[in-house]
Amino acid sequence: MRKLGLIGGMSWVSTRRYYEHLNTIVQRRVSPRSSAPLLIESLDFDGLYRIADEDGWKRAADTLTASAKRLVGAGAEGLIVCANSMHRAFRELEEAVDVPIIHIADCVAARMQADGVTNAALIGTRNVMTEGFYRRRLIERGITLLPPDMETVETVDRIIYEELMLGKATKNAERTLKSILTIKEKDGADAIVLACTELEMIVDTDANVLPVYDSTRIHAEAAADWMLGDIGDVKFSESTAT
Structure with a gap:
């Protein structure tokens, strides 16, 4: 090896x-x-x-x-x-x-492309959700991303930095993320990209209506x-x- x-x-x-x-x-x-x-x-x-x-x-x-x-x-x-x-x-x-x-984004994009996913919502820290360095690697693979909603951006960013990165995974954070994913589905996303390596702490990737691509x-x-x-x-x- x-x-x-x-x-x-x-x-x-x-x-x-x-x-x-x-x-x-x-x-x-x-x-x-x-x-x-x-x-x-x-x-x-x-x-x-x-x-x-x-x-x-x-x-x-x-x-x-x-x-x-x-x-x-x-x-x-x-x-x-x-x-x-x-x-x-x-x-x-x-x-x-x-x-x-x-x-990491190339790995996620390759997996999504292999699965035929062409439309998704990106969930992560503020810079991942709003800047181009991560988003464009998915777009280059033919994946359309929902535009970032700033209320969601601020909420998820706060949970990541103030809770998850400290090792805290609360029920309230789980409920918040579940609600966000439900909204993203209603907004037209066919899949969710967990573009933060701590988000798997509060998102059950196997218990969602939409496919969830866990970057970690x-x-x-x-x-x-x-x-x-x-x-x-x-x-x-x-x-x-x-």
Whole structure:
């Protein structure tokens, strides 16, 4: 198996889920005693929390690229970033290292395209729902996304940052997300993209009327495929495609 580097800590809650998903897949597909060959750097999220300006994103990109270099230097043969919003710095990561980096939105888009989904609602943090760095990777695969509703954006962003990233999963948050997904269905969505790695804490992906694409699980499955030598329909960084 190839050795995978995880840039984590954003938040530690989702990084824990990545570790669980990856090892469960490897154990199932290799042997009951097998573990995933991983290198994990858990960053201090306090300095990367709710970035609101370009200077902040520049610091975040510098932090992530330094982490990527350390992981590659320690022997990582490929990388993933265990957070949706931090993929805003993906281009800087591509330029910083010479190993494959698996983009979370590309994995989700490939899965949706394979399933024939062409219309969906994107649910995540404010920057994921409103900025183009994530949305356009789905649109490039022929997936039409509902426009962001700012009331929903603010509600979901607050739940993610003030509850889920602290490890809190309340019944009220579950009810709120269930109501939001119901509204998105009425607005015309054929599927839901959980574009936040903590949202699986309060959304039962198997108990919804609409198909729910959980970015955490899909990203981990694509990373496991890569470790086991089956890259499937994942688009890697340009530096590794040549």
